[in-house]
Amino acid sequence: MCREEHQPDPRGADQAVFAALLEDSAEELYESAPCGYLSTLMDGTIAKINATLLGWLGRERAAVVGRMRFSDLLTVGGRLYHETHFAPLLRMQGEISGIALEIRRADGGRIPVLVSSVVKHGSTGEPLLIRTTVFDARDRRAYEEELLRGRKVAEEARRQAEADRARLQDALAVLQQALLPDALPPIPGVETAAYYHTASPDRLGGDFYDVFPIDGKRFGFFLGDVCGKGPRAAAVTSLTRYTLRAAALHDPDPVSALTTLNKVLHERYAGEGDPRFCTVVFGVLEPDATTGQTAVHLASGGHPPALVLRADGTAGFLPTPGGLLVGILPAAPFATATTVLTAGDTLVLYTDGLTEARTGEGRARLYGDEALLSFVTDHAGERPPDVIHALTDLLRGFGDGLDDDTALLALGVPAPGTETKHTI
Known part of the structure; x- marks a missing residue:
């Protein structure tokens, strides 16, 4: 066994x-x-x-x-x-x-x-x-970015195959409108108006503006221009609007708001080897119901100076020299300015599509700052909607010489007894 x-x-x-x-x-x-x-x-x-x-x-x-x-x-x-x-x-x-x-x-x-x-x-x-x-x-981020790149290639191929330009224009118009406020909020004692001109229906623009309440007494506003065009510029525009609004609620000081935006843009895009930047004017309105006046505090990051149209028929630039483009450097200086709007005064902000429109024989000459100042002086003392309407007619008159997007924003104190309007 x-x-x-x-x-x-x-x-x-x-x-x-x-x-x-x-x-x-x-x-x-x-x-x-x-x-x-x-x-x-x-x-x-x-x-x-x-x-x-x-x-x-x-x-x-x-x-x-x-x-x-x-x-x-x-x-x-x-x-x-x-x-x-x-x-x-x-x-x-x-x-x-x-x-x-x-x-x-x-x-x-x-x-x-x-x-x-x-x-x-x-x-x-x-x-x-x-x-x-x-x-x-x-x-996961690498996978999503790869997936996004693949989707963009597929979308581009689909668009080319369909050759449906009209449908593309409709889609871009909706997206462009989503980057702008639906309406301007009512501001006690202040009248507002805005206009946005899209240079090409085939691409998203990079100009932007907004007006929003900060608290019960102050209101923020900004207007700017993102470098570049298309979806990537639109992404920067969306990030810029969100960041400025959030920053102003945290600290409404105009320089502080632009400093925060500068840090966000530089940190988000500089490390990718594809820096994205913009020019911006950011300001705060402080209406005084007792005096009927409105104090304006603003800061500029490389943006064209605002215009002040007075009730007495005069007009002039509100200088903000030395402000650096937003998002270029980790830390940047920003220029500040203040003014007071009284009855009949209007503050006008604009992007450089207006002053860089080409005029004259052969469209060889830029419209320029001096021509703009002369034009708005003729409309000093008018209400913001009327000023924007006049500037809109000016833009249409450029014809094909206006080849860049243009945003306009006007904020003014109406004359006593005048009903305030807020128009886009």
Whole structure:
């Protein structure tokens, strides 16, 4: 009778491996997790952070815990979004998930991430801290960019195949209109009017303007021109409008608003080797119901100077020399100016499509600043809608000499007893 040979039990090896896995402590699992973890106080101060996230950031724990807030880890644009959207929604809902942001490494690099947060409450319901998970989205971003490039190629091929120019113009008109305000808001004691001329129905323009309330007493306004045309210029226009509005609600100082926009544009596009920039005039109106006057504070980043048309029939430029294009450098100087509008006065802003229109024999001469000043002086004392109407007729008179988009914005104090209008 043969003795049965002893065979090893494979299940014993599997159980040993499984038991070894269970030997990992909770702290070890937290620190070495494949995603970032951090816990913050309700004001955002970081109280705990795992080694994974510290490695992504390239920072030491001692330099982060108790010394930085969660928003400090984000890019400038991310901090704006965190303050205006992420944090308010988290406080209201108690949790928020899958938000795309970018964290900033210690060496200045950026990492796209997906962020989810939940508020931990105490036994009596009071909020105690915020727990946040951070997932590395670099592979996803690369995939999305590749997918987007593929979609653009396919869309271009479809457009060429269809050769449906009329349909394309309709689509572009809708997109262009989406980049402009539907209506100008009513401002006590101030009358407004605006006009936008699209040079070509076949491409999106880069000019923009807006008027919006800041608080119960002040109103913001801006007008500018993005470098370039087409969808990429439209993307910059959309980012610029959103950033200026958000920045003004945080700090309405015109220089502060342009400084924030400069940081956002430079950080967003300079690192891609394809810098995007614009010229902008940003201002704040402060109507005074007692005096009937409106104070104007503005700053300019490389934009043509505003015009002030007075009730006495005079007009002149409001100089803002030295302001640099927005988005070119990490830090840029911006020129400031102030004025006061009284009854019958109007402030006019415009983009350079107006002054660079070609006139004369053979369209060889630019219209220019002096011709514009002479033209508006003839309309000084008129109401903003009438001034814009006159400028619109001027633009039409250029014919094919007007080959650039042009935005116009007029803000004025009407004469006593006059009903204010707000027209586009």
